[in-house]
Amino acid sequence: MKYAPTPFCRDRALVGELASRVLKGDHRALGKAISIIEGGGPARRKLIQEIYPRTGNAFTIGITGPTGTGKSTLVNKAIEEYRKRGRKVGVLAIDPSSPLTGGALLGDRLRMMDHSLEREVYIRSMASRGDVGGLARAARNTIRLLDAAGMDVVIVETVGAGQTEVQVATAVDATVVVLMPQLGDEIQAFKAGFNEIGDIFVVNKADITNPAKTIFNIASGVEEKNGWRPPVLKTVAPKGTGVVALVDALEKFGKFLEERGLREGRMRQRLEAELMEAAFSDFCDEAANRLKGEKSWRLILGQVSKKELDPETAAGRLVKIIGKLDGTPNA
Ligand SMILES: Nc1nc2c(ncn2[C@@H]2O[C@H](COP(=O)(O)OP(=O)(O)O)[C@@H](O)[C@H]2O)c(=O)[nH]1
Ligand SMILES: [Mg+2]
Incomplete structure (x- = not known):
């Protein structure tokens, strides 16, 4: 049973109060609210009821790709770049590692630590549990909370091209697929799954080997969708090389969606699935x-x-x- 064991009539008032604190951008309230979202049940419903009218302002970004391509490092640098541009950034890192070890989860948290204390940045990790549908649901609602809390940009990091990741990656305005040179098999996976979901492609670790061939392979595989040809960018995440171009491309894509009136339609499609x-x-x-x-x-x-x-x-x-x-x- 997912339902909270405490009497809900008392909780209703508490959840209402929590929601109003979230709407004011209170980070501690956000943390509690996300835990309620993960728990499910009537408290979750009440919370979403309260905050839903205040959602839809944040530009939401999914960062996905195979493990170790440099997504977390890239997210860190993207946060810095967005901060320079005066944006508030919310990040949700969904970790694929077994809930028994939690190793990578901790790693992600440490790597992102330098930003956690800032008021304009909120970072949360979520362990991927067995329940696939439950995770995608929690992720979507967490994106809503961050949005309602006043974040201008919400970034979700996921791994791979499995069912959950695709669900999560497509629950956003823009999806960035991060690959690296010489992935071999991963390029096949790209052709099978990533190709369809990417609005922007990044070939990271461009310092290790010449990425030209990988970039060429990806670029020749991407397809134009509604007048947008997904760019293939090259980055060196730890140095921040190419990150300005990445954030520029994201902003350009955001404008493209707005100008073409595509954002609403995409949102509606996502809602239908949800x-x-x-x-x-x-x-x-x-x-x-x-x-x-x-x-x-x-x-x-x-x-x-x-x-x-x-x-x-x-x-x-x-x-x-x-x-x-x-x-x-x-x-
Ligand atoms: N040489 C090099 N190493 C990188 C680059 N980007 C990330 N790394 C390293 O690759 C490892 C995995 O990075 P991480 O961001 O955790 O990858 P994730 O699993 O995709 O989130 C870390 O040790 C990073 O320091 C890069 O552009 N060049
Ligand atoms: Mg990571």
Whole structure:
């Protein structure tokens, strides 16, 4: 059960108060609010109800690519560049490492530490857990919180081209795919997955080997979408080389979306996917809980275990039973 064990009527007032502090840009409140988002349940719903009208102002950026290509280093430098341009920056780093070690998580936190104390920068890490849909949902809502808290730019770092990463990477206005020279297999992966999601491509670690061939390979693979041809940029993240050009390209893409009136449409498309996922996920949780309270559930379970009924026929019957269940859904 995801629902908070504390009585929610008391929590409602607390969550309302927390939301108003988030809207004022209070970093401590943000931290608590993100934990509520991760926890799910009615507190999450109340929180999002409160802040949602105040979202939509931040320019949201997804940074993705294989492990070790230099994404975190690049994010750090991008934060610096955005600070120079007077923007408030929120960062969400989604870590792929096993929740048992948490090694890279700590590393990311340390690497980003120099900015954490600044008032205009907020950085949060989120461990990727087993629950794929849950993570994407938490990430989307965290982006909303950072947006509502007054961040001008929200950056989300994810790894790889798996289902979750693609979901998260596409929950933003602009997606930057970070690769490096001589990735070999990764270039194949790029062709399979990254190609479609990238609005800007970066070949980082340009100091290690000549990136010309990699850049050429990527550039010949990218396709123009609605009049935007994704640029392929070259960077040396630790030195900050190419970072100004990257932030320029992001700003240019942001303007492009606004001028062409594409931002709204893209947002709507993302919402469509999100609502469908969220509704089905909640429906499954709720239906499972209700079903388990039904006499027919135990009856059918018993029949299957005694081999009076097979699992496939049982599943079909359960679907019919779920369809007939009524009750007041959690509002
Ligand atoms: N030589 C070189 N090393 C880099 C560059 N960018 C990042 N690194 C190093 O590569 C390692 C992985 O970087 P990190 O930012 O954690 O990659 P991530 O896994 O994509 O987030 C770190 O040791 C960085 O210092 C670069 O442009 N050149
Ligand atoms: Mg990283």
